[in-house]
Amino acid sequence: MTLIACTAFFAACEYDDSEVMDRLENVEDRVTKLEELCAQMNTNISSLQSIVNALQQNEYITTITPITKDGVEVGYTITFTSGKNITIYHGTDGVDGEDGEDGRDGSTPVIGVKKDSDNVYYWTINGEWLTDANGNKIQAEATNGEDGEDGKDGQDGVTPKLKIVDDYWYISYDDGKTWTKLDKATGEDGKDGQDGKDGQDGTNGTYGDSIFQSVTQDDDYVYFTLKDGNVITIPKVKSLDIVFNTNEAIFIDAGESYEVTYKIVGADANTKVAAMAQDNYKVKVEPTDYKSGKIIVTAPSADITKSQALVFVNKGTQTIMRALYFTDTILTVSNSNVQLKPGTNDFTVKVTTNLDYTVYIPDDAKSWVKQVTTRGTVREDILSFTVTENTSSRPRSTIIELRDAEGKTLQSIAISQDSADPTIEISKAELSFSCEEGSESVDITSNSD
Numbered sequence: 001m002t003l004i005a006c007t008a009f010f011a012a013c014e015y016d017d018s019e020v021m022d023r024l025e026n027v028e029d030r031v032t033k034l035e036e037l038c039a040q041m042n043t044n045i046s047s048l049q050s051i052v053n054a055l056q057q058n059e060y061i062t063t064i065t066p067i068t069k070d071g072v073e074v075g076y077t078i079t080f081t082s083g084k085n086i087t088i089y090h091g092t093d094g095v096d097g098e099d100g101e102d103g104r105d106g107s108t109p110v111i112g113v114k115k116d117s118d119n120v121y122y123w124t125i126n127g128e129w130l131t132d133a134n135g136n137k138i139q140a141e142a143t144n145g146e147d148g149e150d151g152k153d154g155q156d157g158v159t160p161k162l163k164i165v166d167d168y169w170y171i172s173y174d175d176g177k178t179w180t181k182l183d184k185a186t187g188e189d190g191k192d193g194q195d196g197k198d199g200q201d202g203t204n205g206t207y208g209d210s211i212f213q214s215v216t217q218d219d220d221y222v223y224f225t226l227k228d229g230n231v232i233t234i235p236k237v238k239s240l241d242i243v244f245n246t247n248e249a250i251f252i253d254a255g256e257s258y259e260v261t262y263k264i265v266g267a268d269a270n271t272k273v274a275a276m277a278q279d280n281y282k283v284k285v286e287p288t289d290y291k292s293g294k295i296i297v298t299a300p301s302a303d304i305t306k307s308q309a310l311v312f313v314n315k316g317t318q319t320i321m322r323a324l325y326f327t328d329t330i331l332t333v334s335n336s337n338v339q340l341k342p343g344t345n346d347f348t349v350k351v352t353t354n355l356d357y358t359v360y361i362p363d364d365a366k367s368w369v370k371q372v373t374t375r376g377t378v379r380e381d382i383l384s385f386t387v388t389e390n391t392s393s394r395p396r397s398t399i400i401e402l403r404d405a406e407g408k409t410l411q412s413i414a415i416s417q418d419s420a421d422p423t424i425e426i427s428k429a430e431l432s433f434s435c436e437e438g439s440e441s442v443d444i445t446s447n448s449d
Helices: 002-013 018-056
Strands: 061-069 072-080 085-089 111-115 121-125 161-165 168-172 180-184 212-217 221-226 231-235 241-244 257-265 272-277 282-289 292-298 307-315 318-327 331-333 337-340 346-353 358-360 374-376 380-386 396-403 409-417
Touching: 018 072, 018 085, 018 111, 018 161, 018 221, 018 231, 241 307, 241 318, 272 282, 272 292, 292 307, 292 318, 331 409, 337 346
Parallel strands: 337 409
Antiparallel strands: 061 072, 072 085, 111 121, 161 168, 168 180, 212 221, 221 231, 241 257, 257 292, 272 307, 282 292, 307 318, 331 346, 346 380, 358 396, 374 380, 396 409
């Protein structure tokens, strides 16, 4: 009897528990993936609420940056014009369930938002309104309180939270104070493992992100498509700027008006332009449409001084500012666009002015432009140019600026020179630009095409 008992004992010691360990590892793996899914869903729920609030506050999206893990894209970081960042995860892939015939699928609650008849977004779960213990819909966006003697404060948006306890989903809409039990998070074991099917009919149904179906974009908008089919559209920021028909100081007499036309880069139908002036100048904006128009500046009838008008362009939460400079001084040139043909070596430009200025030559033109002399009177300067032959096979050009003491461009002179022989190409040439001013002369040389 003792020998038989001992034999039974050793037989028990040699029991193969690999199947049990495999099952345990599978359970632990599924629990880990469910915990990861739950964390990502809570992040996505919070991000969805931020998207609704951004829509309500007319915000724009500035950047969309992919998030990668082990070289695989797993989501996006999205930045709004307010500076707020949100994260959206694609979701966790489902895993195959164990074989089983009659197992019940696990399910993942489908959280979404939907606008009701009052134009307010409320949370939904599995396509139905998410309600509190009193049957009231749970609001997803914050609303402002009404003004008045007894006005009530606006309602804050609520962020639902999810968790998994004992393989069941739970939801809270009071920041975790109370929890409501939902469906099972994992499927149940089938009774007969021999004829069972994987996944949908076995231990675990597939699961994944149940907040966002997709996030897509074009040149103008980002589209957040929810799992229930609703789409939230947020506009993207475009580079916003305003371009005037002149970048030079505006010369204006007492009581005179001057028109500056403008075009707006990156405008939309909500873009507005405004302007303000000082020193008794007046300024008025007359838009042609949302992306173009004119600005009318009127100088005071007396005591004119140098001044500026500030022009503001607003689009949603974007605002830029540009300045228009105007003065009572005069500076005009007789020819601001000089075209030189082969064999033409000398020309003059008459400058009518009552102020001091300097001649600025761009660095890339100093190899073939130099100032020689300037002859001046009280109201006129004669700028003399001497141009040497362009032996390159290509024409060349530059822009010379007349600048005031503060470095602002008062006038520009564009010079372009045709090539003498298009069959010859060299890398260096020489051009002389002369302008009498006392006895000084400046020689400038550099490389040029």
